[in-house]
Amino acid sequence: MIFTRTWLGEFLNLENKNLNDIVVALNSIGIEVDSTKSLKVSDKVVVGFVKEKTKHENATKLNVCKVDIGDEDLQIVCGASNVDEGQFVAVALEGAKIGDMTIKKTKLRGVDSEGMICSSTELGFEKINDGIMILDDSIGVLELGKQLNAYPTFNDDFIEVELTPNRGDCLSVYGVARDLAAYFNENLQKRKVFLEPNNTIGVGRVLRLNIDNSLNSIFNFRVVEFNGSLDIPLLLKLRLASIGSLKDDDILNYFSYATHSTGVIFNAYDFNNLAQNEDIVSLNISKLENGESVITCNDETVSVTGIYQEEKFSINKNTKLAVIEAHYTFPEIVALAKDFYKKQDLETIYRSFRGSETDLEFGVSYLLSKMTHCPNISIYTSSHNIGFSKDKTEIKINVEKICKTIGAEIGENGIIDILKRLGFEIVVSKEGHLFSAKVPYYRYSDIKNLADICEEIVRMIGIDNIQAKRSLVVEKNRLDNSTYKTYKKAYDLKQRSVLNGYFESIHYVLDSKEELKKLGFETVSLELLNPITQELNSLRTTLINHLLNSASFNLKNSKKTVKLFESGSVFDSNANESAKMAFISCAYKEEAKISNRAKPALVDFYTFLTELRNILGDFQLKNSSLSFLSPYEQAFIYKNGIKIGFVGRLHLALEKERDLFNAYICEFSLDKFDCVDKVAHMYSKFPSVSRDLSILTPKDFGYEKIKECIKELNIDILTDFRLVDIYSDESLKDKYSITINFIFQDMNKTLEDSEIVSCMDKIITVLKDKLGLSLR
Incomplete structure (x- = not known):
């Protein structure tokens, strides 16, 4: 996101802060500065006024202008198509440096030219039009002959920052200023009050709303009338061009500028397209299945809040009366709903998905205050507002725990001061010694618990201002803990598996629900809304299915013997996680070689059990009746009297379906597998x-x-x-x-x-x- 120092200064007084101070502060509070640059218009570029314009006698595309620069009039030859009498312009005088060029008095087609009327690009700024830059009082009071770089707009610092996805509240100039104000412990600039116009029609005369209860969105509706051509001020053009958002449509430019400045998202509808020859528009706002809000008119969808608006209802260059909608939707609702819509406004989703500005009244007032400078815009009085139906998140504050987590003694008053600066509402208990903090709506999606509160406090204190403390390290027995034992158990089993000729196989924790059902395994009731592929559409409840597919793949690729194992997480029908290990041995016992006369024997049940015994140690077998195993070769595995899994040959029908033969499988629970330490016993010297x-x-x-x-x-x-x-x-x-x-x-x-x-x-x-x- 890009903004300028002067743009930021609209919301926060930065007179005593230089560019380095601002950069250091931004990085400290977690708003990473990607790049900065200072742009100052060259000296000897001044404000001029075009008094006369005549055609060049020797060139059809050139004009000879008489330009007043305060203490004298200059004759300047200009080739810009948009130059005209009565304009304030930027004039480069003799000696001014424009890029690599130094301005000199010269003759152009035989006519003296004593300077140069400049465009925005010639002064180092982004392109705002085709031709020269026309000045207006949006940059300040225009004084003839005044150095252009004396105006803050033309002697400014540009800052580009990178924001993490959770900081949607800073995706605007106002949002960044709000965070900086908390860091500097300064107050934001007093907002300019938007004065409702007199003697105009009220919004209620042309717009009505029908609203569902408990919406996950908030709204502010206004109505604006356009009575002629529009032209946005120079300051707005320069700033929009600097962020790459300047469009040909000046109405849309107003909305882009207000959104980048305040963070509030707008939709704008053509009244006539909504009204269909009626005098009043009736909008219905309702909540859909995934929680998103939809606006309809005459049974047609007008917009899905935070995702898109229908193009047929959007404003255009011919719009005379517009319904302006400022909105906010909780980010988690946008995240859940957006994938159900093919139509998507990527810029709207980018902001709403991260959490846009919630102070809609401020955003609308800011937009309308900019529009009032245009004489061809009439604003209807009053507005329709829909507020929050959800209460603010309230987090209980534990001062001792916060100080311990941060590693610094901050104190209760220090914590309260920081939280108040960040916009949190402090709620004190009746007893007076306990308190909690209500999270502001614009941080709703980011601040969820006490750890997040700690992060906010560290941001404001500055990580470099927290004194490092020496850690007390006490060596202890690192082997006598459950984590190590679990790791060592799995490691030893893997090692023994490899020593017995098995290769480790690794798969996704996801599996095919249809294949699991065919095998007779239970499936997880939890549905994946956006699976990787149709073959990986559920959490796996067994390791066997993946091993069967891998074995089949190997046999189809000319492998004569396949011995695989895998260990990892599986889930029951309620999505509870557990650890298991599985084996498969199929086809031949070994590859063809001289010792078996190129005719190796097929894998059999007893060979497989012997290998399992080498890996698992002693175990017992008991009868089982699993449908996916051969009824003649299967059993439950018991170890130390506890059933830990099963072993057997895959059912012949399933072998045929999977293009396998002599496929023996085993799966057991690692959680139930008890590794007993080896104990040395005396042996008898006497014969058995x-x-x-x-x-x-x-x-x-x-x-x-x-x-x-x-x-x-x-x-x-x-x-x-x-x-x-x-x-x-x-x-x-x-x-x-x-x-x-x-x-x-x-x-x-x-x-x-x-x-x-x-x-x-x-x-x-x-x-x-x-x-x-x-x-x-």
């Missing part, structure tokens, strides 16, 4: 004894029951047992023959056969009596 036991079990009988039954015996010398074989043939009919291997060992002696036999008898007896199983 191995015994096998074959038992007949029904085919629907779970091995888990047998396992628990044997554990309950608590046999001290039984160090381990595991299932080693399952056999079935026609003679066994509806039964399996399972073989269990038992390992016996004592810490203090070599075991005798009688001890082994006694233990085996106990096992056989309990299996027969408790489970009804018999030996084969």
Whole structure:
């Protein structure tokens, strides 16, 4: 945003401040100065008055002008098409430097020329017209022969600042001045009161409003009549040109100038297009689904506040009567609603999205006061106003916490003083020792909590004025904390995964809701209003879907073996976050090579489980019935008695759909995965004894029951047992023959056969009596 020192001076007295003071202050309060420049018109450029104009006798495009510069009349040859008698102009006298040129008395086509009538660009300013610059009293009282650089406008400083998106309140000259006034502890300049015109029609005679309750917008409506050609003052033209906003339409120039000066956003409508041959316009203002305000007339949309206005109702060069609307909409409403409209006014959205000025009365008065200088503009009396329906945000002030956060003792009175300077309303409790601050509406979107209050106080104090304090560092055990343990758990699992031949895969935290539903996983009820793509339209509830897609992609790109893992956040149906880890192994166990005679074996369930055991350590399996897994190869994973996840082969139908084969997957909760520290135990020096036991079990009988039954015996010398074989043939009919291997060992002696036999008898007896199983 660009402004000048004199423009800023309209709102704040800066007579005792130089450019460096202003730049330092702006940077200190968080308004970063991008660039500055000083522009002063050369000496010997003075105010002149064109008394006569005659055609050059030897050139059709040249004029010979008699120009009064106060103490003498000069003859100047001028080629500008817009030069005319009765104009005040900028005259460069002999010796004046205009760019790289020094003005001298000369002859042009045989006629003496004693100076030069200048354009704005020749003096170093932006272009405001085609031809010479015509002076008027907007720059000050015009005195013939007075040096032009004696007028502040032509000896000015230009400042360009960069604003963060949250500082929409400073997106105007007035907003910057307001912040500087708080920093300098100065009062803003007294506002010029706009005096309502006498003997004119009232707004209520031509405009009526029908309003919904609880709007998220505020409005101020005025009516203005244009009775002829308009011409904005020179000062306004120069300033608008400096910010790149000077247009051919002078009506629009008035609005642009008022918006850049005050921050208030305006819409302007052609009365005749709204009225449709009626004497009065009736506007309806209502709140839509996303909270935005829409203005309609005769069932047609006129504008959506803060987003756009319909072009057919906009003013134009032929407009005779205009309805002027100043408005403000809460920024979060604009942010939520803007993407639902194809029609958008980018300049309006740029301001309203960041938070425009809320003092509409000030902005309208400023605009109308500028218009009153034009004799061809008539302003109707009174206005229609719609105020805020929301209360100001109130934040409880904790002085001790503020001082601790900032790192400086400011004191209650100091905090109150700063907040008052920034426009906060201080509310003191009945007890008198507690108080809160009401946030001004123009900072509504930016100030939300006590941390924001701290930031405001630091801005006003100046970060360089807060004394640095030495930090007290006490070394502590950095390993004994949950954060480190969580990190170390995930790190170790990843390392072991890589050592077992798995590659890490990383995906978005978003996933396809449709694909998740097909797999049978729950989906998040929270809807994404603006998803990245249609394939990433929901928060993921599992890591499996991404791994399946990645595996399919790898197989289609000629990979023969795919082993991937991923760890990251997933969400339940209520969008509650948790951490999980998942694996997929599919196709072949290994690549084709000499050792497998170029015919590698396919991945199987037991190979996958063995790799998982190497990664996760010991775990237990229990029956499961998950629809997306093969009914014959799946189980829940338990660790230390807690269910942490599942493992199994992808359902054959889903394998075919995803162009996969022999796809084994596993997913478990990192939050529930308990890493038990390794503990070293003494081992026996004496030999172990191995015994096998074959038992007949029904085919629907779970091995888990047998396992628990044997554990309950608590046999001290039984160090381990595991299932080693399952056999079935026609003679066994509806039964399996399972073989269990038992390992016996004592810490203090070599075991005798009688001890082994006694233990085996106990096992056989309990299996027969408790489970009804018999030996084969």
